[in-house]
Amino acid sequence: MVNINIMSPVDIRELQSTIRKAITNKQKILLKENLELQSLPIDAKTVILDLSSFDKIIELDKENFTVTVEGGINFLEFQIMLAQKGFFFPLDTYASAKTSLSYNVLHGLPSYTLGEYGNYREYVLGLEAVLFNGDHIKIGGKNIKNVSGLDIIGLLIGSKETLGIITKLTLRLLPFPEEKRVLLFNFKELKTALHVTNQLINKGINPAKLHILNASGNSIIKNINLSKSPVVIAEIDGFKASLPRQLDVFKEIISGHISNFSLEITDNNEITNFWNNFREAQYQALINVQNTVSFSCIISEIPEMVAEIEKELVKFEQEFIIQVNGIVGTGMVIPLKKVDNEWISQVAKLIEKYDGKVLGKKSFVNQGLNTIHKKLIDAFDPARISFLGGEEF
Amino acid sequence: MKETQISFLRNIVGNKNICTNKEELLVYEYDATLLKGAPEVIVFPENTEQVSNILAFAYQEGIPVNTRGAGTNLSGGSIPDQGGIALVMTKMNKVLETDFKNGVVVVEPGVINQELQDYLIPHGYYYPPDPASMKACTIGGNIGECSGGPRCLKYGVTRDYVLGMEMVLGTGEVVVIGSKQQMNPDPLDLVKLMVGSEGTLGVFTKLFLKIKKIPEAKKTMLCTFNSVKDASKTVANIISRGIVPTTLEMMDNLLINCAEDFTGLGLDRNADALLLIEVDGFKEELDGQVQVIKEVCEKNYVKEFKIAQSAQEVDQLWTARRTVIGAVARKRPSYSLQDVTVPRNKLPDIVEAIVNISQKYNLPIGVLAHAGDGNLHPLVLFDERNKEEVKKVHEAEFNICKIALSLGGTLSGEHGIGLLKKPYLKQEFSPEVLKLKKQIMLAFDPKNILNPDKILEVGK
Amino acid sequence: MSILKEAKNYELLNTCNKCGFCVQSCSVYKEHLNEAYGTRGRLRLIKAVADGELERTSFYEKIINSCLMCEECSKNCPSGVQGHLLVQMAREDLAREKGLPFTKKLPLEKILPNNKLRSFSFKSFRNFKNIVIRPIPSLHSIRGININSVNIEKEDFLTSYKPLEVSKNSKFKVGFFVGCLMNHTMKEVAHSIVRVLVNEGCEVLAPQEQRCCGTPAHTYGHSKITRELALHNMRLFNEMKVDVIVTGCASCGNMLKNYAKVFKEDNELKDLTLEFSAKVRDITEFLMDDLKISVNKNRNNLVGKVTYHDPCHLVRGQNVTLQPRKILRDIKGIEYIEMPGANKCCGASGMFQYFYPEESMAISNKKIENIKKTNADYVVTNCPACYHRLKGNIEANKLPQKILHIIELLDPGKQIV
């Protein structure tokens, strides 16, 4: 284990000076959260940035339904605080409990609610960031609509620490849904589970969450007795008046296909506990191997694609979790034990065969876009201090 | 431009797709603002390859290229004020692919927003962004400006519905960014950057759009008030009661009267403000929401609260809303329209400020607002031929912008900066941000030929 | 001085604030997708001519003349700009400043206004058609106009018309304005109108001396001829002391109603026009609004699906849309189907179809596509010009639909099936 060089700036000025120093000393810079989630070749010179001092809630604006908050705050704690005050911030990722809000936004980690509740860009109304060129910038505010010049907010979201560090965010909040339910169903076959989700959407049912796990994926559902077959987890929320009918339609569609197990969680605390456990288990599975494939794919191709992955990977004699967001077609393939590159590239190949895309690529396929990408990096990070940005293109 | 350059372009698009007639140059010098600037040649590409060849040539020769859709924009953004090529996308107007299973359509940029809706509705789908000009504007233009519309309070703006695109870079190279999938797999989300880039970063040739199922029910309410203040308070209160209506539109007395002149629907000409509110969703949940809205209205001294009874009535109300800007022009020959946005709770303040400005400069100013998202369209009425008055209009508008910014607002909610608001940009952004924007523009367009110097001055 | 520069006209040109809302509704624009052919572009060019920025070039003439007068733009303009009237004004300016070309001058000045000459030319054309065109299929369509499908009467309606017996206490004394096209090509339909009216207890007068309503002359900017025709027709009907003037032609109806507007500053005509125009009714309007007839009985045992095409000059010109639909919906035994884009122009627009065959054809083809979508057995309309255009195109496309004038469904004396 190398000595790690952790810096914990307490304000913008310190952060700026950390970044400027890194520029002069040709050091690379990286958010602390990465250490656990990825295996990275860091050295003693690498600046590991700990944003935990940036953890204040600046303003909860009840009239405008916005919150202004520093980016270093723990994502889950932030959500709990909002919930206590009666506000709802619908995005939630496998890493919420362990990572900062900024980390999630900068990496654009796919939210469990991706789909019905949209993505980060719909919620980030304004932000402050310190760029890797040392500049501190402020853009946007509390305005729901803003097209004043180019969308730098959109560019920073999901930029994976290649442009700068977000230090403060103004987020749009929502009123809490009146009611919610979590439903779990065991399916005999993964393929049927996926077909069922297609039907749901066709019927106009828009679950807040809809996750499909293969049989091995069951292992991340703790404290619930499931048989070892694929599972669909759905969370449906909405108004008291219309929820019963949504549930009826849901159950009707699903009834013909389930094998034997189904469970409905109605108590809000139990729902929270369920997701806490789920999140924790998924996070543990991830950091256990630090080597997974995240993908995005065409929803209608998921059944075939997933079936083929299941079939083809048998030869590796390696158990793995497939988790798919059935509404938007994002997902992950997580091996239960460390795997080699051949495994990873085999998974990637199968995903691409079905027009899916492996997430987390560092450069564009196209040369013209790479030139532009490079020039953009020149503007944001001229000294190439971003660790995750890599050396060159 | 030289004759040889024009004949090169002629070879790319063919005789029927290029014009240099004086008459045609005259009709491509304007958009929906009062600004003007004529192109030297107008080209109508029919496919991506032609766009690519045109841009490659323009890049080589350093000719300005102004991409244009239907020219309904309100910021001067499509005006070829530096001459060169007007690249008119109206002939690339096909819906290429609909994939209802995955909730995606692929369209060419020249498709008219309303025509896309007409195409989707029979299948039970729609494309949420609905700018007031939806009957006339192109999807390409909507994306160039990141158009909003009444529905975006609940459903978000254009940006939230663009999954990816095929586009031609300033060099002529054809690239695809994003994909038909809901999550952008690229290393940087350039799709978001392209939306609202006002033609300065590239030319779209194919757009992958997200579509939605039409909600099964909706309810439309019409509420009138004795003061704009009461109406704006109502707006803020509705949302804090936990209801997100699809739309929350406001008109002041001047606009109510203009709308009534055009539509003759029987709107209350004496009301000081009117709110048009719509909620949608599952049918069981609407009555409860309507009830809450009604309570909030009553608390704020609503003059009359009415629920539209038929689909026809709803349509008429929406026609009244969508056409009211034009209808205002019946009062005076010209109007100028701003697009400032403020946090929702600052609505009463900015309205009050606008009333003061109107008195100070002795100019009639009507206020139309997407009140739910704090986006205002103050309409200043005047006569373009009266130079004195024009000067006053500029001053008044500059003041409105300044006040919006001082209330934590922004210059543009949905129309873009273009030429019109370019002078105000440094009021909103720090030099660091402006520098960054310029660098971004140069990264895409090193010779500054793509809609040159729109949004901000890039220079040679 | 050009009429465009006259203060009130020039002011009208300045009311367009270039919002562009009208452009997509213009069918001619939709064929070119070039701003110059959209209403906003046309207005910009007219203004350029008024300002002396542009000469009256041949391209300008083309832009001004390639307008359907369909009034879509005017209907869709929130600022209340009457695009079609400004184009009409520009045509008048062109006629005055440059004169009309022979191909328009002859029919407008000489033939159409003159009942004898007009009859003569319709008759000669009938002979020409029967002798020369009919045997040679390649001549059936000239510039996209299906000439072969147009019926031309041997003897026109007005010459052969004999008033029918009516009960003593007739409800209304009706003046029937037949219109040139119906008179010479749809005699049976004209008779149907008379029969239906008489059945409903009206006395019907159809003076033989009635002349062209003036639409063609007015459309192409010939105000002198328009005025002469208007004056003649108004005097004729006013002297007969009829209660109403009924027509089965959308364009005639529109023109007759518009006399009041067109001549509102003409002191000599003012009172006359007000009295006259107020009495004009489209046949469906008269039947449904004034007579309030009941149509639920199926008068000619028609079965099947019907759809309806709105003539521009009825739907936008006169705001008549509900009456014909009510008739079609009420008749028992037939099923009414609304056609997509029912109120879009059919592409005929008088001489437009001859001078701009490509645009006209493309516009008609869209109509044909929409007709196909309805799967209707009958296409019903209310204007002889639309009737012929649709009939020609339906036949040329070998569609199964039969085209009917709406009155044919109400006349028990008419054999349809």
Ligand code: SF4
């Ligand atoms: S009248 Fe019809 S054809 Fe003429 S400009 Fe208007 S919309 Fe176009």
Ligand code: SF4
């Ligand atoms: S004519 Fe009317 S609709 Fe057309 S651009 Fe002018 S103001 Fe707009």
